[in-house]
Amino acid sequence: MSLQIAGVGKDFGKQTALSDVTLDIAGGELICLLGPSGCGKTTLLRIIAGLESASRGSITLDGDDLMQQAAHQRNFGMVFQSLALFPHLSVEDNITYGLRLRKMPAAARRQRAAELLDMVRLPGVAKRAVSMLSGGQRQRVAIARALAIEPRIFLLDEPLSALDAGLREAMQIELRELQQRLGITTIVVTHDQREAMTVADRIAVMNGGTIHQMGSPIDVYRRPADKFVASFIGQTNLIPATWQDDRLIVRGSLFDPGQAARDNQHTSPDSHETWLSIRPEELIVLDNNAASPPGATILEATVRFIRDVGASIEAHLELPANDNQPAQSLVALVSRDKVQHLHSGDTTRIQLTADCTVVLET
Numbered sequence: 001m002s003l004q005i006a007g008v009g010k011d012f013g014k015q016t017a018l019s020d021v022t023l024d025i026a027g028g029e030l031i032c033l034l035g036p037s038g039c040g041k042t043t044l045l046r047i048i049a050g051l052e053s054a055s056r057g058s059i060t061l062d063g064d065d066l067m068q069q070a071a072h073q074r075n076f077g078m079v080f081q082s083l084a085l086f087p088h089l090s091v092e093d094n095i096t097y098g099l100r101l102r103k104m105p106a107a108a109r110r111q112r113a114a115e116l117l118d119m120v121r122l123p124g125v126a127k128r129a130v131s132m133l134s135g136g137q138r139q140r141v142a143i144a145r146a147l148a149i150e151p152r153i154f155l156l157d158e159p160l161s162a163l164d165a166g167l168r169e170a171m172q173i174e175l176r177e178l179q180q181r182l183g184i185t186t187i188v189v190t191h192d193q194r195e196a197m198t199v200a201d202r203i204a205v206m207n208g209g210t211i212h213q214m215g216s217p218i219d220v221y222r223r224p225a226d227k228f229v230a231s232f233i234g235q236t237n238l239i240p241a242t243w244q245d246d247r248l249i250v251r252g253s254l255f256d257p258g259q260a261a262r263d264n265q266h267t268s269p270d271s272h273e274t275w276l277s278i279r280p281e282e283l284i285v286l287d288n289n290a291a292s293p294p295g296a297t298i299l300e301a302t303v304r305f306i307r308d309v310g311a312s313i314e315a316h317l318e319l320p321a322n323d324n325q326p327a328q329s330l331v332a333l334v335s336r337d338k339v340q341h342l343h344s345g346d347t348t349r350i351q352l353t354a355d356c357t358v359v360l361e362t
Contacts, residue, residue, distance in 0.1 A: 001062050001152050001185050002027045003048070008057030010043055010209075017043045019209045021057070030179050030186040032196035035206035036232070041189045042157055044206075048187065049155050050074050061152065077151030081158040083142040085130045091117070091141055092126035098149045116144040119178065136167045143178070154179070154186040160195060172198045193233050197221070205229050221279075227360050230277040237283060237330045239276040239319075241359070248359070250276065250352065251325060255297040258354035275360040282356035283332035285315060286349040288341065297352040301330065305344050313339050317350065 003025040010018040018040045025031050033041035046052040048059060050071030059066045066074060085094050095116055096109040104112075110126075117123055120140040130138060139159065146154060159175070160168045176199040179186050190196055196203050197217040205213045205220060205228075213225040224230035231238060241250045248255045255276075292298050301317040308314075315334045321327040332350065334342065342348060 003153060003185060004060045006058045008047060008054050010047060011055045017209050021211055023204060025185060027185055028183045029201045030199060032200035032203045033187065033189045033206060034196040034203050036191060039206040040209040041206050045155055045157055045187060045189050049076055049078050075149065075151055076153045076155055077146030077149060078155040079142045079146050079159045081161060083138055085138060085142060087130055091128050091130060094130060094141055095145045095148050112148060116148055120144045135163050136171060139171060154184045156188045158189055175199055205232065223358060224277055227275050230360060235280055235331065237278045241274050241276050243272050243274060250297060251299060251319060252322060253297050253299065255352055256354060257357060257359045277358040277360055278356060280331045281333045283330065284351040285332050285334055285338060286351055288348065298349050301348055301350050303342050303344055303346045303348055306339055306342060315342055
């Protein structure tokens with residue numbers, strides 16, 4: 001089922017929590033609402049669920065107006081951050097609670113609970129008390145309970161935030177696999193960028209009650225729309241630059257950002273400030289004895305220290321201060337062969353290329 005959110009806003013007194021949020025979610029798609037605390041993502045999810053009323057805008061499901069429907073009429077399944085399981089009920093009774101309210105016969109409820117427990121890989125625990133389960137098992141029970149009613153839309157609010165790192169990553173994969181098997185339209189709220197990159201078909205990056213960018217995980221990571229998205233999704237190096245006509249000046253050096261970037265900046269004043277976003281894995285550290293590639297933009301940097309974290313090696317660098325700009329820290333991922341020639345205090349060179357650099361306008 002496809003969900004259309006058009007111009008949704010929410011005010012709490014004089015404070016605006018959401019401002020003109022518009023989203024089209026295709027049937028069977030998994031969308032992550034990603035952003036820092038207070039950005040409005042949970043408020044938006046609660047409006048979709050019917051637990052909050054919108055101050056303006058519309059929400060439709062396959063053309064059906066949801067704004068006039070109460071939460072219980074929408075038939076949406078929801079997993080809360082706290083899970084909200086009933087501690088006095090068994091696993092089976094927790095899962096079938098919504099079915100009992102719908103007057104489903106007891107035998108059918110038991111069968112449905114058994115099917116769902118198999119689906120979430122928890123066979124044989126139907127009669128256990130919820131308090132006897134681990135955190136990951138309780139998470140699976142909450143998911144099974146939300147799916148028991150065969151919801152039209154599946155909503156999850158920070159569903160894995162209380163789990164430890166190893167279990168959280170395992171559950172991310174399980175959640176994605178389950179959603180793909182069921183083909184159910186799903187919206188997940190999270191502040192965890194890695195979680196969003198793992199499970200989502202598309203990510204809506206939110207801040208200040210608005211959506212800054214909507215796209216596939218790789219698009220949002222590789223082609224961030226603005227400075228906030230670039231810095232929030234993963235790690236990046238943000239280097240200030242200045243457009244002068246159709247030329248880009250980076251710390252006193254001319255940089256060719258490519259034709260697409262030049263075309264985009266023509267909508268802005270001829271001379272203005274901007275930023276370059278370069279991911280650590282894309283920042284090229286040149287060998288000291290290597291010749292500079294023709295036409296390349298080369299900047300000198302000082303090696304501050306090297307950090308070996310096992311899976312990767314980080315070179316922490318510093319661009320020196322000049323008349324117009326202060327010193328700036330950068331991080332580059334380097335190979336084990338190259339790191340043997342880098343030592344704290346050394347001067348090295350970095351190369352900027354259009355292929356590895358995103359020019360931001362805000």
